[in-house]
Amino acid sequence: MKIAVCVKQVPDSWAEKKMVNGVLDREGVDAVLNDLDEYAVEEALRIVEAHGGNEEGGAHSVTIVSMGPERATEAIRKALSMGANDAILVSDAALAGSDALATSKVLAEVIKSGGFDLVICGTESTDARMSVVPAMLAQRLGWAQLTFASSVSVDPGANTVSITRTTEAGVDAINSKFPAVISVVEKINEPRYPSFKGIMASKKKTIDSRDLATVGVSAESAWSLVADSAPRPPRAAGVKITDEGNGGNDLVKFLAEKKFI
């Protein structure tokens, strides 16, 4: 069983983000592995571990696939130190400012050529928050879409996978044959911390860097364009009172002034 896990390097959640020339300014902010992708890495590792593990040269492997600048190797190392086998990073100046359509196109091309059975993603990146790449990948690859999984079970003998999909629309049981694109919600597991051994081992693991020509995709003109962006005025400082027996009444007074009652 060959599993690909798609990960993205994103600005740290608490970092102040701003737009420069219509794209997120990624320079000068701390960059981390998108935390929702850690659940995807963890789930992939649990799947292979449940079926004999991912020893080098064995039947199962977990490959990290990412698109981003060269420095995204830092985020990829974290995924490798959790226990993934190797990684592919697509880096190309022509990809700067790519949207979900471009990203899914590049990722799909890499996955197509890799002979994978399953692709696992997080549900969204914490910077762009579009939550569409897994569905786009399924459409581009023509593979089964099993997304928003709160549990996954795989039968490598029968080449089948079943998930529980949990969204605001309820809970669904969904299954398919391989190959499939899965996305996992954060309730599915508790990602492991990389062990010291894992961190040391990750330094020797291969990150295969590819440019667009190697992947075989040409850079496309954008599907959408940002006209302008502007910081919103910060929220005006509010009123803060301490309850000394009248806090509830004070709250009611505020709500009445604002015409909520």
Added chain:
Amino acid sequence: MSQVLILADFAGDKCTKTTAELATAAARNGSVTAIVLAAPGAGATLAASVKHGPIASVLVVESADFATYGVAAASDAIAQVIAQKSPTALFVASHAYGKEVAGRVAVATDSGIITDAVDVSADLTATQLVFGGSTTVHSKVSKGVAIITVRPNSIEADLSDSTPAVENLSLTISDSAKLATTTSSTPPVKGGRPELTEAQIVVSGGRGTNGDFGAVEGFADSLNAAVGASRAATDAGWYPHSHQVGQTGKTVSPQLYVACGISGAIQHRAGMQTSKTIAVVNKDPEAPIFDLADFGVVGDLFAVLPQATQGVTAQKS
């Protein structure tokens, strides 16, 4: 006149207010056709509930495949409708299902996509609030059909009555959309309270409730508000996951958000910080949620909320 498609949004067999919001934005750009995807025999009932907002026509597609093949089947049908009708735009509600459908349709029709718009102008310029609501972005799709997902409760809906013409369309769902099979579906339990993403007022409880949502629910009911919860509360099993507000729950932007016993973690803020007015009840004066508060009470929610509930009830009578 150009034609704009919207995907009608339903809760059970009732059309949601979100549908009228989509129609309101879509009508600025052309004549609005609402697509209704239904199980065989259910189309007429669903179509009949699409009766508010500037909707010129309803297009009903019936197929058993929508229940069995979910997002993939819906996307396949919509891409076929787009090929037939050549609309200028497609508007869909911004929730997990809506965004996934929009994403697949964008790929299938080689069109641009903008998600989580809070407004769309007459020239299809979408407004988004990004980076936790700190930045406003205006953007436009530059290729194909403008596919835009619109955040519920952001656009003031024209709720006037409409009597759209109903057209039935029969389509065959492609085999490539039938790869993942849904074997069972359990809809979320609906309480008597307003829907979280549609409510004017949301009152949320966190770990500070210590598992007792009585005070939060009582205050919510006095204001006819929806009840939300932090992840700490849903993880503990105190409140259903479908009520979670935040990055991995729902995004809400009501007129008023009241956070009770919630510290204000970045992942919680991601789901509520574009609320128009924010009130906070928290016993820790240093809790980061106070940074967002228009009105904050430092105090015990079990004392403050019952008093406030009484006060609201007294004012209303």
